[in-house]
Amino acid sequence: MRLMIPLLFALGLGACGSASDEASTSAPKDAPAAKGQKAKAGKGGKAGKAKKKPAPTCPTGEELASALAASALASTVQLTGMAPEVACAGRFAKGDTVPPEGGAATSVLFRHTDGRWVPVKAGTGQFCAGATPANVATKLGC
Secondary structure, eight states: OTTHHHHHHHTTOGGGSOHHHHHHHOOOTTOOOOTTOOOOOSGGGOTTOOOOOOOOOOOOHHHHHHHHHTSGGGGGSOOSEEEEEEEEETTEEEEEEEOSTTOOOOEEEEEEETTEEEEEEEESSSTTBTTBOHHHHHHHTO
């Protein structure tokens, strides 16, 4: 308190009242709410409203190949890499494998989860059915 009084006078605020008036009317900012009163939650009291996360950027074929190789789904496809063309829609991406010579290409569906691309399903034709909303499957071409 002794340090506050010279500071108040130095700022020109002490001329309007005494230090005892200042001390009696100011409360600490982090003081708990009085009994029976609820403290406001967050800025503006609007707790619980989650902001929608922006869609991730579309990955490259190399990123998808790395994610697929590190997953259990890799053992179900013939893989030497992923084609560079990747289709994206929101949090989903679809890439085609580059099979070994004489093998068949397989499409792989990925979902962006926890900051990384995770392979969800692999196949041909309508393999996205049930794994994505219909409008996403249409955008991805599966």
